[in-house]
Amino acid sequence: MNDLDPVASFAALLTDEGRALLDEVRGTEPARELAVATRLRRDHPAGLVSAALAQARLRQRAAAKFGADAERMFFTPDGVEQATRTAVADHRARRFRELGAGSVADLCCGIGGDAIALARAGVRVLAVDRSPLTCAVARANAAALGLEDLIEVREGDVADVDASGYDAVFVDPARRGGRGRIFDPEAYSPPLSWAVAAAREAPRAALKIAPGVPHEAVPAEAEAEWVSDGGDVKEAVLWFGTEPGLVRATLLPGPRALTGRDLPDPAVRPPGRYLYEPDGAVVRAHLVAEAAAELDGGLLDETIAYVTADTLRPTPYATAYEITDVLPFNVKRLRALLRERGVGVLTVKKRGSAVEPEELRRKVKPQGPHAATVFLTRVQGAPTMLIGHPARA
Known part of the structure; x- marks a missing residue:
């Protein structure tokens, strides 16, 4: 096998010897690769062993996209x-x-x-x-x-x-x-x-x-x-x-x-009891107005793709959160509120905010048995924090 020719190297994997090696190295953990390679190179060409191990790694990565088919398929890194x-x-x-x-x-x-x-x-x-x-x-x-x-x-x-x-x-x-x-x-x-x-x-x-x-x-x-x-x-x-x-x-x-209907932009309104986070495809398609119409909702800010409404309505096009607190952006106030509520698991979401989620978590140091979600965004132009949790039907 010519190690310099990628097509020839790949073709070797399709031989009986190559397929047998692929079966043998299936599921090899990274920590064991060196030991497995050393053992197999006693009886097989070194280049073929390396190609088989590389293909095994690619198959493991590809499982997220191809499911069970990945174990039978072949891949390149770019592929x-x-x-x-x-x-x-x-x-x-x-x-x-x-x-x-x-x-x-x-x-x-x-x-x-x-x-x-x-x-x-x-x-x-x-x-x-x-x-x-x-x-x-x-x-x-x-x-x-x-x-x-x-x-x-x-x-x-x-x-x-x-x-x-x-x-x-x-x-x-x-x-x-x-x-x-x-x-x-x-x-x-x-x-x-x-x-x-x-x-x-x-x-x-x-x-x-x-x-x-x-x-x-x-x-x-x-x-x-x-x-x-x-x-x-x-x-x-x-x-x-x-x-x-x-x-x-x-x-x-x-x-x-969800298809476009050429709707005008939703009205901007104060935060209601529920906040809806539209699916990314809805946002990319510029169909937030269509999603908001289904929810009888408005926008927190004319430039931000968060929809707010007073009632909870099931929709596949957005994730609903029940909002418990609406506060001007202030790290000290947020830290105090989270400690008062015993929040140790904090999900940070943001649109229209320069604050990084990990930076905020380090500053508020959440501790406790409860979970909460904080949205860093703007409400009619003002930096704002909305605290809540996923809505329950």
Whole structure:
């Protein structure tokens, strides 16, 4: 095995010897790696042992995204970092099926996370990537999950792909470079403008982009969807061939979808008994007004995405807290209040405040058997602390 050739190194893992090593090192704890490697190198090439241990580590990391499938799949470090988690990929695959797509050209397929979800939804996939190693991993994953009949992996430049024979196109540009995350959509690889042009030529298309993309960068003919999973915002997607101009926040699991109605900003009002923290996808999609309308609520401050209301209403789009105290920001007053209440477990949330949660915890030194949540924010422009706890139905 040529240790300098990553494709050859990976291919060695697919041999009988490599697969046996992968089974043997499964679940190896970091503290035991050196001892395990020393033992295995007596009977196996050192490079193969190192590759197997590295793959075992990647599989452990990937379990958060791929669940039980991670134990059968193969990964690269970038692939684990950039791959779509299964719940999100499954949601997108369902949407493609609902749009009538029986075949999809997956451009910039990476290790094949989205291709796998599409294939499991019964969609025929052409998966394209320019990296030889990434393509080898994607092929191995299709085979490992029994989906090779539905997934064709092709190495090449996505700009050279003729996708005209496919019902839809999916593009997931690389948004990381040598210096980390890339925030300029035109610095994506390929650039967002190229992806939009490719989408316009297809009957249907979806472009995965960073959730922080400016709304003004969304083409007029696209639907913009922000997706969160378990409360964490994962991505934004531009859909073509759906409803132009629609804005949607999708919350997983569920899915639950909140769509834009062009509502005016909610009125600013004094704090009520309840504070609602909208899901991050709702905030990113600029749909706080739609969430507030469902709650008959208003804003604490015109620039802050906290909704306040007098009544408790169930909603999937925001987390509700019952507020017990509203105080001007003052660390000494907060420390005294927490000691009086016996609060030892303090959750600190903030919007519109420069104070760091860990810094505040160090200063107030919470002690006691009870728990509380403090919100550091602004109320009609004034720095304010709201103390409360998760609301109980």
